[in-house]
Amino acid sequence: MNNKFIKSALMVIAVGALSITTSCKKYLDVQSSSTSSPDVVFESTANTNAAVIAIYNRLCGDNGYGSRISTLFGLTADDFKTSGSYSSSDRRGISMYGASSDNTDLINPFLQLYSGVERANICIKYIPASKLYTNGSDAEKTIMKRYYGEALTLRAQFLYELIRNWGDVPASFVPSADAETLYGPNVDRNKTYDQIIADLKTAEDLVPWRSGITEYGSFRYTKGAIKGLRARIALARGGYSLRSASHTMERSSDYLTYYKIAFEECLDIMNHRSEHNLNPVYENVFKSLHTTTRYDDAHELMFEVAAFGGNASTDSKLGYYNGIRFNSASTFGSGGGGMNAIPTYFYEFDLTKDCRRDVTIGVFEIVASSKKIINTLFNMTDGKFRKSWTTFNGSSAAQNFSINWPILRFSDVLLMYAEADNEINGAPSAAAVSALQEVQKRAYAGFETQIPVTPMDKTGFFNAIVKERLLEFGGEGIRKYDLIRWNLLASKFDEIRTKIRALIAGTGDYANVPNYIYAKEGNYLMGTSVNEVATLDLYGGIPNNVFASPGLNSSTAPTGYTTKNWRKAVSEDNSITSTSTGIAYYFEANKKELFPYPKTTLIENPNMVQNFGY
Amino acid sequence: MSRVLLFLAFFSFFGLSVTKAQTRQVSGTVKDKTDGQPLAGVSVSIKESKIATSTDANGAYKITVPVNGATLTFTYVGYKTKNVTVTGQTKVDVNLEEDANTLQEVTVNIGYGSVRKEALTGSVSSITGKDIDQFPVSTAAQALAGKLAGVSVTTTEGSPGAEIVIKVRGGSSLTGDNSPLYIVDGIQVENALSILSPNEIQSIDVLKDVASTSIYGSRGANGVVIITTKSGKKGRPIVSFDAYAGARQIVNELDVMNPYEFIKYQYELYNNNTNQEVKDTFTKKYGTFEDLDIYKNIQNIDWQDKVFGRQAWSNTEVLNLSGGTSKTTYNASVNNTKEDGIMLNSGYRRTFASIRLDHKFSDKFRIGLNARYSRQRVDGVGTSSTGSQGTNRLRNSVRYQPYSGGGDSGDLFDADYLTTGLTNPITLANQELKYDYRNDLISSGYIQYSILKNLTIKSTVGYNRVNRHTNTFNGPVSNVARNNAGLPAIQLDTVAQKSFINTNTINYRPNLGKNHSLDLLVGQEINMVDIDSRTTVLKFLPINISAQDAFVSSTPPNTIQDRPTSLISGTRQFSIFGRASYSFQNKYLATVNFRTDASSLFAAGKQWGYFPSAQVAWRLTEEKFIKDMQLSWLDNFKVRFSYGAAGNNRIGQDLFRTLFYLSSTTGGYAETDGSISTGLISGTATGNILSNPNITWETNISKNLGIDIELFKNKLSLNLDYYDNRTKNLLLNANVPQTTGYSTQQQNVGKTQNRGFELQLNYQAVKTRNFSYNTSFNISFNKNKIVELQNGVSSYITQSGWVNSLGDFKVEVGKPVGQFYGFVSDGRYTVDDFTYVQNTTTGVYTYTLKPTVANSRVLLGNRDPQPGDMKVQKLSSSSSMMIGDDDRTVLGTAQPKFMGGFNNQFAYKNFDLTVFLNFSYGSKVYNANKLEFTSQYNVKDNNLLAVMNDRWQNFDANGVKVTDPVVLTAMNANTTLWTPTTGNYALTSYAIENGSFLRISNVTLGYSLPQSLIKKTGFISKLRVYGTVNNLYTITGYTGYDPEANTRRSNPLTPGIDYAAYPRSRYILAGINMVF
Known part of the structure; x- marks a missing residue:
C-alpha cells in the first residue's frame, strides 16, 4: 500500500511538473513594463519618431551643444578664448591647448557623442528592417525613410564632431550589440569621412526640403541642412588635419574631389532660395535662437540644436555661461562672461560700417543697477547670446534659458561655395564673388556700396574668405576648425601675438587706439546691438570715434566718468606670456590641434592609442 | 532545537x-x-x-x-x-x-529540513539566540561579527543603518552581490539580518560549503544563512522585557592644521609663482604677512567635532510574550529602537512587531503562521556617496577653514564656491536632509501533513512586501542646489517591492532496518518578485523653504521641471530539487543533492542551471576498533568531504536584450521652441547598459574537507575545514569602452578561486558552581585569486571612481581581486635634483630638473618639478625619465592573510562578563581621504591634514620666498613631506597603509539579581542588569578613521578604499533583562 501511495504521489508530481514546464516558458518571460522591445518600437511611426528624438537628444544638454561642445571645444581661435586662469583639468585647459587626458570637460561630451552614434546605429539597423519601411502604406514608407535619413545624418554629425576634435576615432556603423568587438581600435579618419559623406548622400534623398515638412523648422535635419553638413564635412575631408602617422598637418592629394562635393551641395542649396536664404538683418538670426518668436523668415538658420526643459540634459547653458555679462543683482539676473574676445578681434571689424561687431562682441556689460557700461578691452565677451533676449529675468532662478545653438547658417553655405569655387577654378568665378559680397553687403547694412574690394586672384580671394569667415562666424564655434582645415592655426596665433604687441605698444594699425576710455553707466535700451554700442556714454562722444582716438591718455577720469582700461588692459603678461591666461599659451603646432583622448577611455579600451603629443 | x-x-x-x-x-x-x-x-x-x-x-x-x-x-x-x-x-x-x-542532540538546519548535528555531512556554522542575546546591538548582523569561522561581517561605515556586508568564504563573485542567501523560517528574505530583531532569533545556521548550499541551487553560491525565529513553548505565558540605552561617540578624528598653520599654507598658495592680482587677493582676504600673527590667537574651530562630535544617544526596548498549550504555541514580540547618529541630523528609528503561531490539529496535520512587520526610518545623508569627490561631504568637515568665518553660512566665507569647492559643514549638514522610511511586511505560513508516519508533505507560502519612501532635501548651499540656481530641491523616491514564494516538499524516510537510514526529499519552488520604483524631483523651490514644507510643496510656478521617472520590473524563478541522505550504522554518511533552476533573467535557452552535489562523512568514533580502544577523552571524530556546484544569477532584469525606455531628459528633445518630445532610449531595462544575449548562470564548484572533533567529555570542540571554491562564468557588470555608447555590459567572464582554512574552537574551560569560563576562537585564512579573465586578457586597469579618471586598481590573472595600483612614493625633490642658475639682476634662482632624475610632472598638474615637489620612483625601463603610466605598480591588496574572533564568557556567582575581540591581519587599506586631504588639487582656501605642516618650506620667517639653494636646503632640514600637489590626484604608496587590527569590539558586564531577592517581588523570575562597550578600542597602525572602511562597494573589483566614510563610533550602554 505504501508503495502504491508513493507511486501515485510521484505521478501527481510528474504530471504537475510537466504542466508547469509547458507554461514555464511563459512564466519565465518577464519584461519590464517600463520598456518596449525593438519590434514594438520600429513597427510604429510614432515610436520610431521617439527613437529618432532620442538620437537628437545627444546633441543638447551640458555635454552636447548646450554648453561644452559649443562653448569650450571651439576655443581658442582668433575670435574668442575662455575666461579665467589655466588648469589642465578643466575648461581653461582646453582653451589654452593644455588639456590633460583627465580633463573633466572632455570626458562627458566624448561619451555623449558616442552614445549618439550608438542610438543612431540602432535606428539605422532597425528602421530599414521594419515591416513598415518595406510594406507599410506609402505615407508610412515616406515617414520611415525620412527617419532613416535623419538617423544617418545625425550619426554623421556625431562622428564629424569626434573626428575634428580627436582625429582617428574608433567608429562603428552597427549597434554595439552586433559589433564584432567592443574594443574597436582607432580608425583612419578618411575612411570614416568617406562613409559618412556617402551616408549623407543617401540621407539627403530621403529627407524633404524644409518646406516639405514645416513642422521640423530648423530643429530637425531637412534636405538643405543635410546638404550643408555634407559640404562642411567634405571641406574637412579635403582640408588639413593632424595626422597620427606623420605627426604633421596634412591634407590628401585628392582634396579637390571633396571641394567639388562641397561646391555641388552648396550650389544646390543656393538654387533653392525659397527654402533657405540670407536673413536681411544679421542680428535677427541670433535673436531667433533665444525665444519662441522667430525673426528668420528667410530660414537662414538651417539647423540649430534646440534647447528646452530647464535641465542639464535637454536644455542649454548658452547665455548663462557665455554671452554678454549680466550682474546677478540686475533685473536680468545672472548671465554670461565665460568667453572673452581676443582684444584685437574688436579691431578686425570695420569700425563704423560692419554691423556684425556689436552683435558678435559683448562690448558692454550690465551692472547691478541694470545699466550698461563699456567693458575693458581685455574682458569683452561674446555677444550673440544675451540673457536680455530671452524671457528669463532676475526673478527667474533658472540657469537654462532655452537658447538654441546654431549649427548651420545659409551664410556658411554662401562662403563655402565661394571658397570651393575659388579652389576648384584657381580663381573666383563671378558666382563666387557674388556669394562673398552677398554676405558682406548684409553685414554692411546701410553701407552696402562700401564693402571691401574683392580680390580676383586665387590667394587674394582665399584670404578674403578667411577674413570674412572670421567676421561672420565669431563665437559660433566654427573658426578654430576653419583654421585647422586651412592649416592656419599656428600662423594665426603668431599673427595675433604680433598684433597684440602692436596694440600694447600703440603702433601700426593701433596707433590711435586709446589707452583709457572714460565711461558712465547708461540706460540699457534693449534696442539693436549697433545702437546699443552707439549710445554708450563715453567721454569724448561717439563711441566709434572714441575707439579710434588717443583721448586724454590719463588714468584719471574726467569728473563723473569712470576710467576703463582699454589698450592699457592688455599686457604682454596677461595676453601672451602668462602661464595662466596667455592666449593659446600651451599650443604647439603639429601637436595640439587635436584633444587628448579621455584617460578613462584608454584605460577601458587598450586597443586605442593616445593622440600624439599627450 | x-x-x-x-x-x-x-x-x-x-x-x-x-x-x-x-x-x-x-x-x-x-x-x-x-x-x-x-x-x-x-x-x-x-x-x-x-x-x-x-x-x-x-x-x-x-x-x-x-x-x-x-x-x-x-x-x-x-x-x-x-x-x-x-x-x-x-x-x-x-x-x-x-x-x-x-547535549549534542542538537539539530542543524540544512535547508528544507534538519539533521542531528552528528549526522551532518556538510560544513555548517551555527550560532544560537543565546550567543546573540549577550550582545546588545541593533542588528543581528553586528552580533555575528567575528563569531563564525569563514563568515566575515563588516559594517562598511559608522552611519546609522549603514550597510553590513556579510561574506561567506571571501565571496565568489567578482561583481555584483556577494551576500549570502537568507532563509527565514523557510522563506527567502533579502537582507534578513538587518530587518530582524536580534531578540527574535532562535538560531542561525550558515551553510558554507557549496555541496550544502546547492540544495538552494541558484543564489546558494555565496553561502546560505538559515535563520529560525523563536516560537512559543507550551506553558504559562512568559513575558520578558529587555531595555538598554547608551551613547555613541566618535572614536578618533583626523588632525588638521590650526588657524595659523592654515594661514601660512594659504600664504604660500597665494604667493608662490603667482601674479600680483592673486597676491592682492590674499591680502584682501587674510591680511598682510605682518598681520598673520593674529591667527595664532584666533579661536580654533574643530569642524569634525562640530559635525560628528555629539553624544549620540540611543535606546532600545523589547517586549516579548510567549507561551502556548499542547496544541498551540505562540511567540510575539515588539521592539523599539531609537538611535541618534554622531553626525548632525542623522539617526535611526525602528519599530518591529512579530508574531509566530504554530498549531497542531492532530499528529498528522499542523500549520504555522509567521508575520513580522518592521517600520524604520533612517535620517541623514551620510558622508559618502557613490559619486566622485565633488559629492563627498566629509571633506567639508576636514578642509573648511579652521576658524569662524562669520556665522555658519557657507556663502559668507566663500561667495565663490567654485574656488574652494567647500561649504561650511554645519550649514551643509543642516541643509542636506534625508529621511528614509521603510516598511517591511514579512509573512509566511506552512501546512504540513503526514500521510504516513514517515511520509510528510509540506507546503510553505511566503509573501513579503517592502514599501520604502526616501525624501531628500537639498538646501541652497548643497551641491544639488548649486547646479539649480542655488535654490532648494527635493527628491522623493518610492519603491514598492512584492515577493511571493511557494515551496512544496515531500519527505520520505523509509524504514530500512536498524543499520540503514535513508531520508528522501523532493520539492519544487517558485519565486516571483515585482518591483515598482518611482522618483520625483522638484527644483527651484523658494529659497527659505523648510524641508518639511518642501516635501509637501507643489511645483513652483514658471519653472520647468524634470518629469517623474518610474521603473517597473520583475523576476521569476522556477526550481525543482531533491535530496537523499543515507547513513549506515551512523558511521558512514552520504548525502546527494540535486537542484535545477530556471531564471527569467536570462534569454530562452540560457535559463536553466543545474546544480548537483554530494557529501560523505565518516564517524571514526563509531567504529568498533576505536570504541575498543576506549579513549575516554575522545567523544567524537568525524571526517567530511563534499563536492558540488551552485549558481548565481544576481543581476538586473532584461540585461540580455536591447529594449527601449521612455525618457524626457536623457532621451527628450525640443522639436519646437516651447516643449520637449519624449524620446525612446535604447539600452536595457535598467539603464544605459549594453545588452548581452549570451549571459547565463555563474557557477561555483567547490570542494570541502572537514574534521569535527569533540574531546574531554565534549568540553572542547574543534572544527577544521579546508575548501577550494572555483567560480566560472563570472557574472561581471564589466566596463566596456565608452566608444560603444555605453559604460557597462553584463558579461560571463573569467574564473576566480577562493581557497582557505577555517578553524573553530570552543572550550568550556571551567564550570563549577560559582565560576564558569567559556571561550571560543575562530580563525580563517582565505586566498582569493583570479584564474582567468575575459578573452585571454591577462590584466586590466579599473577605476574605483572616487575621483574621475584615476585608474587605481589592477585586475590581474593569478592575483587576488582588489590590487591597488599606483606609483611608489619616493619622497620629494631636493635641491640636489636640480641644476640652477641665478638671475644676476633679481638674484632669483631658477631650477631645472637634472635629466637623470625621474620627472613626475604628470602628478604635479603638468608643470615642471621644483624643489620640494612630490617625487615617485621610476620603475619602467623606458629611456625617458618622464614618469608615466608605465611607472605604476601593484601597491598591495585589501585581502587579509587571516581574520577571526576570540570570545570569552565568564560567570562568577551572579556576575557575567563577556569580552569579545576580533582581528584581521595582513590587509592593506587605500586611504583615499589622506590623498585628498594632503593635496592642494586646484583649489585654494582648503585646509590640510596636520601632517602637512611637515611639508617643504619655500618661504622664510618673514614671508619672503627663498630660492637660494643653500638657504632652502637648510630651511628644510627638518621637514620630510612634499609640497601639496596640484592637479588631479594620483595614487601613490603614501596612501596605502597597513590595515591589520585587533579590536576589542564588545565588553559586557552583567549582574543577575539573586533568586532569593527576586522571589520577593512575586512576579519577576529573572532580572539582569548590564553595561556594555561596543568598539571599545582598536589596536591598529592605520591613520584614518577606521581600517575596516570600504566605501566603493558598487564595484567589487575595488575593495578596501577608505573614502569619505562616516566615522565609526564607540558605543557605551547599559541595559536590563527581565523575565516575568
Missing part, C-alpha cells in the same frame, strides 16, 4: 487518559545539580502512564500521582534523565545532572 525535542516529548503524552479517582498531589522543584539554578520546562511524567506536566519558570512542578505511589521520570534536554520513586512524600525536589552526551 531543544524546543523541538520538548515538543516531541509532549507528543508522546498526547491524548492520554485523564485523572483517575484515587490520586494525590506531589510538588517540588527541579534544579541544576552544578549551579543550583532552577530549570524551567523540565518534563515530569509518571512512568508507564500518560500523566505528565512540566516545571514552570521557577523550576516548580505539581503532579497528580496515584495514592499507591509511582515512579516520576524527569527528562530535560541536555540533562540525564532521572527516575524517582514516590511512595509517601508530597514534596520531591530533584537535581538534574547535565549530560555531555545528550
